[in-house]
Structures are given as C-alpha cells and as structure tokens.
Amino acid sequence: MHSTQINLEEPIRMASILEPSKPSFFPAMTKIVGTLGPKSRSVEVISECLKSGMSVARFDFSWGDAEYHQETLENLKIAIKTTKKLCAVMLDTVGPELQIVNNSQHPISLEADSFVVLTPYQDQKTTSKLLPINFQGLSKVVQKGDTIFIGQYLFTGSENTSVWMEVAEVKGEEVICIIKNSATLAKSLCTIHVSQVRVDLPTLTDKDKEVLSSWGTRNNVDFISLSYTRGAEDVCRVREYVSSLGNLRQARIFAKIENIEGLNHFDGILKEADGIILCRGHLGVDLPPEKVSMFSFITNVAVT
Structure with a gap:
C-alpha cells in the first residue's frame, strides 16, 4: 500500500470528499459529518473521529466566536496530519435564529x-x-x-x-x-x-456575512450550511455573495430546512442547492413528529 503525503500548507479543495469513491477503492456509500463542539475539539478526540470515518467537520457559528472555532480548526489540521485522513470543513451559519441573550451566563x-x-x-x-x-x-x-x-x-x-x-x-x-x-x-x-410564524430577518445575516468574508475565506471552507433556508432565492443570494469572495466561489451550499416555510418551497430549494439538510429537531416543533419522519423518508436527503 502506497502512503499518501498531505501538505496542509497548500489550498486543498475538499468538496469532492462527498463524491462516490473510485471503483479501485472500497465504496464508502455513507459519508459522516461531525460537529466539533466543546467535548469534541481536542486533537485526540478529533483524531478518533477521523479514524472512525468522519469525512466533514462542521463548525457551528450559532455559538462560539471566530477565535474559538479557529483553535478547533487548528486542532483538526493537526489530527489530519497525524492520522493521514482527509476531512472537509463545513461552516454552519446562524441565519434568522431567535435566541435568548443570557448576559448573566x-x-x-x-x-x-x-x-x-x-x-x-x-x-x-x-x-x-x-x-x-x-x-x-x-x-x-x-x-x-x-x-x-x-x-x-x-x-x-x-x-x-x-x-x-x-x-x-x-x-x-x-x-x-x-x-x-x-x-x-x-x-x-x-x-x-x-410555530409557523415567519421571522422577518434575512437568511444570511450581517453576522453571517462577516464570518464568511473573514473566517470562511481565510480557511477556504469547503461547504456552507445555510441555516433556516426558506426559499430558492435564499440559496441564490448566498451563492452570489460567496462568488464575490474569491476562494469561496467553489464552496458547495447545503440548504438547511428547519421550518414549514422551507418545506413548502422544497422543490425550488432542491434545484438551487448543492445539498439539503432536514433539521428534524426544529421541524418537530412546526410539525407532528411522525410527519417529519415521513418527509425525511420520502425525500431521502441528509437529516440531522
């Protein structure tokens, strides 16, 4: 077996990590996206995740600042170099998410x-x-x-x-x-x-734009997970924005459907996005749980 040298200094485009394996290799039909959080951001834990088959590392910007996620990403790079396992990077936007502002912590x-x-x-x-x-x-x-x-x-x-x-x-x-x-x-x-109330906020917020233009471009992310996608136009606007950011032009956009408005515009979103993520937890607040499961089965797309 020939060893593969990984040069982390070169800009490697990882989007192909989700493509079907070549016939000469074992056909890994299922790809695993793992969220790196407080309990899974050390080099040791990330290394074990890579060895176990994690193909994409998700960075959720709903919490934690850019510096925090950068530290985690540096640990991921070390783990990749140590294990010689490739792993793509997914940036998950905040979107129009309503949150409690707990100043007391x-x-x-x-x-x-x-x-x-x-x-x-x-x-x-x-x-x-x-x-x-x-x-x-x-x-x-x-x-x-x-x-x-x-x-x-x-x-x-x-x-x-x-x-x-x-x-x-x-x-x-x-x-x-x-x-x-x-x-x-x-x-x-x-x-x-x-439940079933539209929040009049842009899908790509000013905070999301700042994260994409700074952290996203600096780290040449491979995937953008667009939270609370409500229609095809959301995906088009994001694609137009990232196209202006140089090295993010090739980033794949995954639309996260998290409410009934997104479900109602599913066909249009599917045509524009590179992938679909059904967020069953949030959908379970808008819909009866059994209907969420049925929709996931019928559409046969990625679920969280």
Missing part, C-alpha cells in the same frame, strides 16, 4: 404557571422573570394564545431543559408569557421557536 430556572417577559432590550439583566431576546419584531408577529418554544430541539415533554410557553399579552415591544412546564435553561445556546 448562569442557568435560568423557569417555574410552571408563572409569568415571564420576552424583551427585545438586550442590555436588560436575564432573570427567571425577564428574558432578553435578539429580535425586535416578536411582538408584531405573535398574539395572545400563540405558543412559544425555548430550547434546542424537538420537545417531548419529559425533559426539563426546554420549555413551552403561551402568549398571555403583547405589551408594546414586549411579550408576556405564561410558562407551561418547569425547566432550567442551562445550555450556552437557547433558541426560540414560534
């Missing part, structure tokens, strides 16, 4: 049947009675009786790290909710989901 305890205020004033102190959010227009798109979910993914009702709330009153720019289940929001990222 402490866990937030919420009690069932009590009230909590969602406020767009992000400089306010985060407490069990007041939750600052990163969206100014929530009060304009919800009304009394609407349900709001705070957490990471699909809500089962048995866990205590996600919470359902019902809108009790809209007062100015603030939304007053009654909490339906006791929970502690302890994770560094707490997303907000209002």
Whole structure:
C-alpha cells in the first residue's frame, strides 16, 4: 500500500470528499459529518473521529466566536496530519435564529404557571422573570394564545431543559408569557421557536456575512450550511455573495430546512442547492413528529 503525503500548507479543495469513491477503492456509500463542539475539539478526540470515518467537520457559528472555532480548526489540521485522513470543513451559519441573550451566563430556572417577559432590550439583566431576546419584531408577529418554544430541539415533554410557553399579552415591544412546564435553561445556546410564524430577518445575516468574508475565506471552507433556508432565492443570494469572495466561489451550499416555510418551497430549494439538510429537531416543533419522519423518508436527503 502506497502512503499518501498531505501538505496542509497548500489550498486543498475538499468538496469532492462527498463524491462516490473510485471503483479501485472500497465504496464508502455513507459519508459522516461531525460537529466539533466543546467535548469534541481536542486533537485526540478529533483524531478518533477521523479514524472512525468522519469525512466533514462542521463548525457551528450559532455559538462560539471566530477565535474559538479557529483553535478547533487548528486542532483538526493537526489530527489530519497525524492520522493521514482527509476531512472537509463545513461552516454552519446562524441565519434568522431567535435566541435568548443570557448576559448573566448562569442557568435560568423557569417555574410552571408563572409569568415571564420576552424583551427585545438586550442590555436588560436575564432573570427567571425577564428574558432578553435578539429580535425586535416578536411582538408584531405573535398574539395572545400563540405558543412559544425555548430550547434546542424537538420537545417531548419529559425533559426539563426546554420549555413551552403561551402568549398571555403583547405589551408594546414586549411579550408576556405564561410558562407551561418547569425547566432550567442551562445550555450556552437557547433558541426560540414560534410555530409557523415567519421571522422577518434575512437568511444570511450581517453576522453571517462577516464570518464568511473573514473566517470562511481565510480557511477556504469547503461547504456552507445555510441555516433556516426558506426559499430558492435564499440559496441564490448566498451563492452570489460567496462568488464575490474569491476562494469561496467553489464552496458547495447545503440548504438547511428547519421550518414549514422551507418545506413548502422544497422543490425550488432542491434545484438551487448543492445539498439539503432536514433539521428534524426544529421541524418537530412546526410539525407532528411522525410527519417529519415521513418527509425525511420520502425525500431521502441528509437529516440531522
């Protein structure tokens, strides 16, 4: 068996990593995308992931700054050199994701049947009675009786790290909710989901553009995972933007479908994107879980 030398200093285009293997090699039909997070960013752990078959490393910019992800990427490079296993890089954008702005950095305890205020004033102190959010227009798109979910993914009702709330009153720019289940929001990222309500924010935010033009171009990323893709035009706009960034012109764009609006425009998105990712956790808030599974089976695309 001939050894392969990997020169990490040269710009290697990794997009072909997801292409079918050549006939002369063992046909690895399934490719594995692994998210590198707090517990999987060391050289040792990444090396084990590569040995186990990880083909693409995903960097989720919903949390962590560019410096944090750069440290992880440098560890990935060392692991690639050590294991002699190639691995592509995927940059996952934030998109129009609503989030709790937890300035205290402490866990937030919420009690069932009590009230909590969602406020767009992000400089306010985060407490069990007041939750600052990163969206100014929530009060304009919800009304009394609407349900709001705070957490990471699909809500089962048995866990205590996600919470359902019902809108009790809209007062100015603030939304007053009654909490339906006791929970502690302890994770560094707490997303907000209002079922089947369109958030009037661009799919590619200013923060996403800054990350792509700096971190993305500097590291010559291979894939862009476009969060909350809602229509074919979202993919077209992103492709136009990255085409202006020089070495990102060849980056493949994977559209993440995370709500019912994306599902309604699935055919158009499929024509424009290089790949589709169905985010079953977020879709499970918009749709009954069994319908999410059925759609994943019918479309036969990548799921998370």
